[in-house]
Amino acid sequence: MRYLVTGGAGFVGSHLVLALRDRGHEVVVLDNLSTGHHQAIPDGVTLRQVDLMDLSATQKCVVDGPWDGVFHFAALSLVGDSMRNPLHYIHYNTQTALNLIQACIEHNVRKIVFSSTAALFGGPERSTPIPDDALIQPGSPYGESKLMIERTLYWADQIHQLRSGCLRYFNAAGSDPQGRAGEDHRPETHLIPLTIDAALGRRPALQLFGTDYPTADGSCIRDYIHVTDLADAHIRLLDQIDNRSVRYNVGTGHGYSNLEVIRSVERVTGHTVPWEAAPRRAGDPAMLVADASTLRRDTGWTPQFTDLDVIIETVFKWRSAHPHGYSD
Numbered sequence: 001m002r003y004l005v006t007g008g009a010g011f012v013g014s015h016l017v018l019a020l021r022d023r024g025h026e027v028v029v030l031d032n033l034s035t036g037h038h039q040a041i042p043d044g045v046t047l048r049q050v051d052l053m054d055l056s057a058t059q060k061c062v063v064d065g066p067w068d069g070v071f072h073f074a075a076l077s078l079v080g081d082s083m084r085n086p087l088h089y090i091h092y093n094t095q096t097a098l099n100l101i102q103a104c105i106e107h108n109v110r111k112i113v114f115s116s117t118a119a120l121f122g123g124p125e126r127s128t129p130i131p132d133d134a135l136i137q138p139g140s141p142y143g144e145s146k147l148m149i150e151r152t153l154y155w156a157d158q159i160h161q162l163r164s165g166c167l168r169y170f171n172a173a174g175s176d177p178q179g180r181a182g183e184d185h186r187p188e189t190h191l192i193p194l195t196i197d198a199a200l201g202r203r204p205a206l207q208l209f210g211t212d213y214p215t216a217d218g219s220c221i222r223d224y225i226h227v228t229d230l231a232d233a234h235i236r237l238l239d240q241i242d243n244r245s246v247r248y249n250v251g252t253g254h255g256y257s258n259l260e261v262i263r264s265v266e267r268v269t270g271h272t273v274p275w276e277a278a279p280r281r282a283g284d285p286a287m288l289v290a291d292a293s294t295l296r297r298d299t300g301w302t303p304q305f306t307d308l309d310v311i312i313e314t315v316f317k318w319r320s321a322h323p324h325g326y327s328d
């Protein structure tokens with residue numbers, strides 16, 4: 001099979017690329033390397049350095065099919081950043097997706113898998129764990145932009161029969177267990193890599209955003225889903241969308257508080273994590289835990305990395321081998 005992966009040089013996308021290659025598929029990555037890394041692309045995979053904001057360049061890449069499926073990861077993806085730059089986030093994420101969807105329709109792509117997010121469920125009125133049909137109430141412009149794309153994909157299916165699978169990831173985490181890829185955002189804003197770096201003395205004390213949330217220990221709770229399990233979910237989804245479009249929440253169903261993440265990093269690294277309480281970060285919901293039971297039922301998907309220490313061990317391994325990320 002032959003697949004096109006936008007954002008395949010980034011954190012989550014690069015792990016899907018590895019999973020597709022491990023299964024013997026041909027892969028082309030469309031990426032402008034704005035946050036991704038050339039070194040994250042394995043041998044045998046072609047990089048088309050294209051900006052999805054450029055419709056004509058996107059069309060020239062997509063015309064080079066046929067594709068058995070397209071995976072769309074490329075986006076701006078920071079909740080806090082989107083609270084400071086709302087219009088930019090909404091414009092960027094929707095325009096890049098519109099260009100890709102238009103090119104897919106023009107060039108007879110039949111299936112697209114889209115990186116959606118738990119940030120769709122940012123509002124206060126919801127139960128936990130969060131089922132697929134929970135009330136959608138984005139708590140940030142980032143989440144709103146992803147909702148707009150989901151709705152666009154709905155109409156692309158209704159009118160053009162472009163089938164889509166929207167995977168609403170909870171917190172993507174971990175690194176390839178074989179050490180072939182990892183997380184290298186610049187600047188890094190995600191909790192697990194920042195906590196490991198604070199433990200290793202590579203950064204000053206971790207700022208813990210919010211200690212007065214309505215949770216047992218006052219810090220936010222997140223559901224960390226390993227990128228290798230996420231990659232498996234993407235591949236399983238392809239069979240589901242031959243004739244219909246689907247949307248699934250994807251997570252382990254287990255939430256860990258930010259303070260529990262700190263304790264886990266201390267166990268795994270053997271170092272104390274220096275941290276200090278800081279104000280809440282705008283746009284952060286108190287608790288995001290997935291009910292992924294329909295994904296499990298429909299596809300047979302089962303996450304292999306359900307223990308936070310094991311997830312963090314894979315990150316620690318990659319960060320120890322790559323203290324300067326992909327620059328090494």
Ligand SMILES: NC(=O)c1ccc[n+]([C@@H]2O[C@H](COP(=O)([O-])OP(=O)(O)OC[C@H]3O[C@@H](n4cnc5c(N)ncnc54)[C@H](O)[C@@H]3O)[C@@H](O)[C@H]2O)c1
Pocket residue numbers: 006007008009010011012013030031032033034035036037050051052053072073074075076077096115116117118168169170171172173185
């Ligand atoms: N990391 C998470 O916890 C998480 C959670 C939920 C959803 N998501 C979604 O998953 C996707 C991937 O997230 P990530 O953490 O791997 O991000 P990332 O920044 O590591 O990867 C994004 C990739 O897209 C590329 N890109 C960005 N704009 C582009 C453009 N205009 N044209 C071509 N390429 C472009 C970047 O260079 C990068 O390689 C995003 O859509 C994000 O919203 C991530």
Ligand SMILES: O=c1ccn([C@@H]2O[C@H](COP(=O)(O)OP(=O)(O)O[C@H]3O[C@H](CO)[C@H](O)[C@H](O)[C@H]3O)[C@@H](O)[C@H]2O)c(=O)[nH]1
Pocket residue numbers: 077078079080116117118119169170171172189190191192194206207208209210220221222258281284288
């Ligand atoms: O220095 C830091 C960084 C993070 N946090 C806290 O750690 C938790 C997790 O934050 P991350 O930045 O690691 O992840 P987010 O939950 O903000 O966001 C991630 O998951 C979301 C869905 O849940 C989105 O899809 C988004 O793309 C993705 O980055 C939050 O409570 C945050 O406030 C800190 O306390 N200090």
